[in-house]
Ligand SMILES: NC(=O)C1=CN([C@@H]2O[C@H](COP(=O)(O)OP(=O)(O)OC[C@H]3O[C@@H](n4cnc5c(N)ncnc54)[C@H](OP(=O)(O)O)[C@@H]3O)[C@@H](O)[C@H]2O)C=CC1
């Protein structure tokens with residue numbers, strides 16, 4: 670029997686991308702609410718409680734409200750794409766490749782917190798080096814990133830695309846999160862296995878989808894005699910045996926004159942690069958903020974849960 674899937678927030682940016690990934694699938698039955706009823710609480714509660722898996726593509730408060738609508742129901746499984754539950758120990762963190770046991774945890778979980786887009790890149794780069802003891806507790810980790818503007822959902826898409834709005838953004842590129850208190854820092858710290866919160870500086874460019882997340886490192890401040898080659902070998906070994914998180918060969922990185930943030934738009938993979946030589950490296954994750962950074966990861970998690 671086809672599994673019943675309800676996307677609460679199905680008409681938003683993340684929800685629509687999940688729906689488009691489901692269009693040709695025969696193994697799932699999509700439960701749906703018409704656009705004009707998307708905020709009808711009674712209809713949402715009914716659909717949420719009728720699903721096998723509910724995928725929440727809502728702001729944090731509305732996600733918490735949806736989870737409350739399921740209290741007392743011990744059957745429906747939930748994937749939440751908001752920030753609400755990403756450091757909650759009762760929820761499985763939905764980054765299947767982040768260690769060898771994580772796919773199994775997601776497969777068995779009732780509640781899965783889909784990662785944030787920036788943390789997917791940052792944790793993907795940092796966690797293997799923390800797990801191997803290469804990045805010491807005291808290391809001052811910094812994360813610089815650029816996202817396509819769909820990362821800001823319907824509001825930012827309209828701000829970037831509609832010049833008639835009072836809050837139109839005409840900048841081709843801008844920094845934000847300037848107070849260094851971005852909502853993704855706690856999840857980067859927890860799942861990046863960091864002792865100190867990283868300094869995180871996000872930015873947005875005038876392109877719809879795509880992302881680069883950078884973590885520069887001084888090799889002499891790491892444990893052991895590290896080189897670009899040894900860091901690359903650690904990442905390549907960590908991600909061996911699966912094809913969603915790919916580590917670009919060092920020769921490929923060395924030959925690149927530039928790296929395009931849009932290159933993996935429309936794809937659900939993430940590619941990691943090690944740049945640099947001598948005493949410094951820059952680790953970079955390249956992916957689609959709406960692919961492995963959101964909707965692609967949600968569908969991957971749904972598939973793991975359906976395979977239980
Ligand atoms: N965009 C991205 O790249 C990523 C987004 N996420 C997360 O995914 C979630 C959804 O984001 P995104 O798709 O970008 O946001 P959007 O603003 O594009 O879509 C949100 C949807 O939720 C609906 N909604 C809002 N409040 C309620 C409510 N109280 N009851 C019912 N429906 C409601 C909105 O309806 P209405 O049209 O009426 O506003 C809209 O359809 C967020 O938590 C976001 O942080 C995670 C990773 C990446």
Ligand SMILES: CC(=O)N[C@@H](CCC(=O)OP(=O)(O)O)C(=O)O
Pocket residue numbers: 750751752784785786787816817818819820821822825853871873
């Ligand atoms: C460009 C942009 O605005 N991006 C969003 C993050 C997108 C994302 O990962 O969403 P979550 O809210 O689910 O964490 C931001 O910085 O708030």
